[in-house]
Amino acid sequence: MNKGFMVVFDGSNGAGKTTVIKSIEKYLTLKGLDVLLTREPGGTPIGEKIREVILEPSTPEMSFMTELMLFGAGRAQHIQEKIIPALAQGKIVISDRFDAATFSFQHFARGIDLETITKINDLALDGFSPNMNIILDLDPSEGLKRVHSRGEGLDRLEDEKSEFLVKARNGYLKQAEQSPHKFEVIDASQSKEAVLEDVIKVIDSLLSSFHASSHDNHA
Ligand code: TMP
Numbered sequence: 001m002n003k004g005f006m007v008v009f010d011g012s013n014g015a016g017k018t019t020v021i022k023s024i025e026k027y028l029t030l031k032g033l034d035v036l037l038t039r040e041p042g043g044t045p046i047g048e049k050i051r052e053v054i055l056e057p058s059t060p061e062m063s064f065m066t067e068l069m070l071f072g073a074g075r076a077q078h079i080q081e082k083i084i085p086a087l088a089q090g091k092i093v094i095s096d097r098f099d100a101a102t103f104s105f106q107h108f109a110r111g112i113d114l115e116t117i118t119k120i121n122d123l124a125l126d127g128f129s130p131n132m133n134i135i136l137d138l139d140p141s142e143g144l145k146r147v148h149s150r151g152e153g154l155d156r157l158e159d160e161k162s163e164f165l166v167k168a169r170n171g172y173l174k175q176a177e178q179s180p181h182k183f184e185v186i187d188a189s190q191s192k193e194a195v196l197e198d199v200i201k202v203i204d205s206l207l208s209s210f211h212a213s214s215h216d217n218h219a
Helices: 017-030 045-055 064-088 099-109 114-125 140-149 162-178 192-218
Strands: 005-011 035-039 092-096 132-137 183-187
Touching: 005 017, 005 064, 005 099, 005 162, 005 192, 017 035, 017 092, 017 192, 035 064, 045 064, 064 092, 064 099, 064 114, 099 114, 099 162, 132 162, 132 192, 140 162, 162 183, 183 192
Parallel strands: 005 092, 005 132, 035 092, 132 183
Antiparallel strands: none
């Protein structure tokens, strides 16, 4: 049985995931909790190599199915090599994106049918599921402005038409609507301080329900 739990930060590109994740890591560490930060695509040596292949802007010819299977391959490795062992040690795993991104980008934005996405995702997940997805929601055109203002180049997916990123954003909102117990949507157009405050509320309530359920298990 897992002693730890896993929270995923996801949402529009440029919504401020990295900054929020660093602050939350600090917040939890100060409480004496053991935190493991990770990301997708990536998270393991194999996953990071897969990430390079997926995001390489000079290969626009990558087929949608290849892309989907590469995300799935990286996720399978990530779960077995890194996430399951960390949870078994009682760590709080925080991942910058995870399986909800596949539904948003490969299904809602790319248009791959749900059955195929679910098949590949289920193979990768092998019964695993994160405890919570925190979606930092932002208009993608605003997100891309932020990416540009940081002086960063666009990866292969960010380089898609704006309509693609709008569909991906709506994909997150639809998933949140369908599974409210697994998703929290935070308005990322607010100030950094307000976003962090909202995120901390979610994290605190997760911590208390997690503590309550671990007490129940020991009772
Ligand atoms: P990042 O910008 O958060 O590092 O994520 C890299 C890109 O990969 C981002 O555009 C979202 C995309 N992505 C998918 O299309 N499907 C997935 O399953 C994951 C994890 C990410």
